[in-house]
Amino acid sequence: DTAVSQTPKYLVTQMGNDKSIKCEQNLGHDTMYWYKQDSKKFLKIMFSYNNKELIINETVPNRFSPKSPDKAHLNLHINSLELGDSAVYFCASSQGNSGANVLTFGAGSRLTVL
Amino acid sequence: TQLLEQSPQFLSIQEGENLTVYCNSSSVFSSLQWYRQEPGEGPVLLVTVVTGGEVKKLKRLTFQFGDARKDSSLHITAAQTGDTGLYLCAGAQGSNYQLIWGAGTKLIIKP
Numbered sequence: 001d002t003a004v005s006q007t008p009k010y011l012v013t014q015m016g017n018d019k020s021i022k023c024e025q026n027l028g029h030d031t032m033y034w035y036k037q038d039s040k041k042f043l044k045i046m047f048s049y050n051n052k053e054l055i056i057n058e059t060v061p062n063r064f065s066p067k068s069p070d071k072a073h074l075n076l077h078i079n080s081l082e083l084g085d086s087a088v089y090f091c092a093s094s095q096g097n098s099g100a101n102v103l104t105f106g107a108g109s110r111l112t113v114l
Numbered sequence: 115t116q117l118l119e120q121s122p123q124f125l126s127i128q129e130g131e132n133l134t135v136y137c138n139s140s141s142v143f144s145s146l147q148w149y150r151q152e153p154g155e156g157p158v159l160l161v162t163v164v165t166g167g168e169v170k171k172l173k174r175l176t177f178q179f180g181d182a183r184k185d186s187s188l189h190i191t192a193a194q195t196g197d198t199g200l201y202l203c204a205g206a207q208g209s210n211y212q213l214i215w216g217a218g219t220k221l222i223i224k225p
Contacts, residue, residue, distance in 0.1 A: 004156075041200055043157070043215045056211055090156050099206035099213050100145045105156025 023091030032074035120216035137203035
């Protein structure tokens, strides 16, 4: 059983389109995250939810909207896609929302905007 | 400003050699985590170090947390091709919700 699963793994789309990435974790964790990894492999936090409540909201364009329907799911919707949105997006989860908590990552969703 | 500097950024060595990669900061961390990321996958935790001066071993991998809790190193003995990957360090500071991430060391072990 995959602990943190995200779909789709690959997404190729045109500029201006809207797309969503879904994430589910079966670890019973109470905190979930979205990270963006750029071409230089730097991991940047975008959002974090603890028990469905938004606790981290980094400087991200408001074209990005996360939604957490329950503790086990965190989805990411992106409107009006731009070339610079091309990256690998990782979902992660942890038990507890302290920065010291260990993260379990999904396999990533590679978004390519043409 | 990069709070956690990892060096080298890139390292390519032959199988069987030893290597050390570093994670340095001018800031103090309450704990530090090391992750390895393989191509097409997400980062996977290797170890967490908490106490200044702490040394942890994971088979051929030895992790050390600096006495002042500002830096850490990862030493690999007799590297194998399976050690190839991106090694990331991430530090926690007090009650801050966020982990501070380094930019990673890309390691290639050639057969």
